[in-house]
Amino acid sequence: MFDTFARTTQGMLVVDRSHRIVWISEGYKKFLPALGVEGEHAFLGRKVEDVVPNTLIPQVIESGRAMMVDLLTNRAGTFLVSRMPLRNEAGEVIGALGLVLMDHPETTMQPLMQKFSRLQRELEDAQRQLAAQRRPKYTLASMVGASPAMMEVKRQARRVAGTDATVLLLGETGTGKELLAQAIHAGSSRARAAFVGVNIAAVPDTLLEAEFFGVAGGAYTGADRKGRDGKFKLADGGTLFLDEIGDMPLPLQAKLLRVLQEQEVEPLGSNTVLRVNVRVIAATSRDLPAMVATGQFRADLYYRLNVLPIRLPALRERLADLDALTDNLLDDICRRNGLAPKSLSAEALERLGAHPWPGNIRELRNTLEQAALLTDDLLLRAEHFGALPAPAAAPAPDPAGAGPTAAGAGLARGGLGEPLAGGGLLLPGAALQPLPQAIAALETASIRAALAATQGNKVAAARLLGIARATLYEKMHQLGLDALPVSDIQSHAGPAV
Numbered sequence: 001m002f003d004t005f006a007r008t009t010q011g012m013l014v015v016d017r018s019h020r021i022v023w024i025s026e027g028y029k030k031f032l033p034a035l036g037v038e039g040e041h042a043f044l045g046r047k048v049e050d051v052v053p054n055t056l057i058p059q060v061i062e063s064g065r066a067m068m069v070d071l072l073t074n075r076a077g078t079f080l081v082s083r084m085p086l087r088n089e090a091g092e093v094i095g096a097l098g099l100v101l102m103d104h105p106e107t108t109m110q111p112l113m114q115k116f117s118r119l120q121r122e123l124e125d126a127q128r129q130l131a132a133q134r135r136p137k138y139t140l141a142s143m144v145g146a147s148p149a150m151m152e153v154k155r156q157a158r159r160v161a162g163t164d165a166t167v168l169l170l171g172e173t174g175t176g177k178e179l180l181a182q183a184i185h186a187g188s189s190r191a192r193a194a195f196v197g198v199n200i201a202a203v204p205d206t207l208l209e210a211e212f213f214g215v216a217g218g219a220y221t222g223a224d225r226k227g228r229d230g231k232f233k234l235a236d237g238g239t240l241f242l243d244e245i246g247d248m249p250l251p252l253q254a255k256l257l258r259v260l261q262e263q264e265v266e267p268l269g270s271n272t273v274l275r276v277n278v279r280v281i282a283a284t285s286r287d288l289p290a291m292v293a294t295g296q297f298r299a300d301l302y303y304r305l306n307v308l309p310i311r312l313p314a315l316r317e318r319l320a321d322l323d324a325l326t327d328n329l330l331d332d333i334c335r336r337n338g339l340a341p342k343s344l345s346a347e348a349l350e351r352l353g354a355h356p357w358p359g360n361i362r363e364l365r366n367t368l369e370q371a372a373l374l375t376d377d378l379l380l381r382a383e384h385f386g387a388l389p390a391p392a393a394a395p396a397p398d399p400a401g402a403g404p405t406a407a408g409a410g411l412a413r414g415g416l417g418e419p420l421a422g423g424g425l426l427l428p429g430a431a432l433q434p435l436p437q438a439i440a441a442l443e444t445a446s447i448r449a450a451l452a453a454t455q456g457n458k459v460a461a462a463r464l465l466g467i468a469r470a471t472l473y474e475k476m477h478q479l480g481l482d483a484l485p486v487s488d489i490q491s492h493a494g495p496a497v
């Protein structure tokens with residue numbers, strides 16, 4: 001059999017238990033020059049892994065298991081090979097046999113080889129894409145802003161990046177909480193592992209548990225037979241960003257608290273627990289202490305999350321950054337839209353500085369994008385921002401730092417009237433009218449102002465108004481606002497009362 005193998009294959013070699021080559025067939029000798037070896041004598045006695053790159057013969061000797069067909073690629077080319085262990089009469093492995101069944105299989109086994117190289121290329125592409133996706137997109141350096149408030153945020157972020165503790169990011173919508181979470185991840189020892197984000201407000205309550213903890217294979221009818229990994233598992237070794245944590249239903253809050261304490265998750269329908277090593281960064285634009293006080297948020301979870309809070313300032317609290325932000329955002333907007341670079345006149349900047357920006361940097365970006373797209377001019381002037389509500393008095397500072405208080409102040413500035421000491425609104429020049437009509441008028445104006453402030457985004461508008469999205473839809477329907485085009489609603493914002 002030995003002779004038959006040696007004659008019928010392209011080449012054969014025999015290796016002893018310590019991986020040393022003890023014999024090669026006549027046919028094998030023709031591969032020696034391509035392997036960079038001068039003659040049989042320089043080959044025999046060497047360890048096979050030292051002279052045949054990528055060989056798996058050592059594994060065959062260690063495992064005692066044959067590899068009947070494999071493709072071996074090294075500097076000599078690609079070969080179809082077979083490897084078998086050699087045993088003594090007692091059954092002990094005493095070496096191995098390596099057979100070159102076919103050299104240059106790319107010519108004789110074209111379809112298979114083409115498929116092999118295509119799969120290899122796809123694998124390399126997928127690995128490259130995965131690596132790029134996992135690389136954090138934002139670092140602290142990409143957070144524009146050098147105002148004292150932003151410098152303080154960056155200082156705190158640098159400090160928490162060096163720890164593994166839970167971080168809570170507080171701030172109004174659009175202030176850059178997600179950006180900061182990514183930057184903290186990028187600056188932490190977990191930067192090479194995954195950053196996984198979940199927007200709790202965007203996932204229906206019934207699906208949240210599976211989203212977080214995963215589902216065991218075949219757990220219930222309709223479940224994927226193979227099961228599904230939850231976000232905790234996907235973020236293992238890395239960072240899990242829980243956006244809009246204030247929207248988490250109470251029963252799930254209890255489970256989240258347990259996971260944070262134990263670092264263990266139990267996929268739905270499974271009776272085993274998975275250990276995970278995840279750093280959690282949570283964010284909210286809501287007033288969590290107030291939610292704790294009204295029983296909407298668990299106090300124990302709040303204290304667990306609030307270990308290292310960082311408050312992101314609203315844009316109106318850091319107008320010193322407006323110039324740098326507009327420069328940066330305009331550059332990005334023009335590049336992404338294939339426009340020539342545009343800049344802002346001094347009056348335009350002043351106009352922007354007078355707006356209260358309830359939607360913060362997201363609103364600023366949208367406003368700049370709209371203006372940049374609507375004109376061919378390279379210099380954006382104040383009149384290009386005609387859609388912005390007229391400048392108003394400076395807003396009152398927001399002691400809570402986040403949420404409805406600030407939003408409410410923004411709405412009042414949108415032209416609804418003067419805030420009263422007791423929190424109500426005095427409608428200027430409003431004639432006395434039946435209460436239901438007055439309420440309907442106030443609701444109409446508030447909704448219009450909120451939609452104007454959020455550029456028609458109903459989810460964000462509902463949040464500004466402090467009501468559920470479903471309630472906003474219902475009220476818009478009752479007040480006949482859903483029949484109007486969004487632009488019409490926005491253009492009537494403010495002066496409607």
Ligand SMILES: Nc1ncnc2c1ncn2[C@@H]1O[C@H](COP(=O)(O)OP(=O)(O)OP(=O)(O)O)[C@@H](O)[C@H]1O
Pocket residue numbers: 142143144145171172173174175176177178179180243283284285328361362365
């Ligand atoms: N300091 C900054 N420099 C440049 N761009 C920023 C900065 N902060 C935020 N942005 C941009 O503003 C937009 C909103 O940011 P982000 O999504 O991080 O806000 P958020 O606070 O998480 O909002 P939400 O609470 O609505 O989820 C994004 O386009 C982001 O890139």
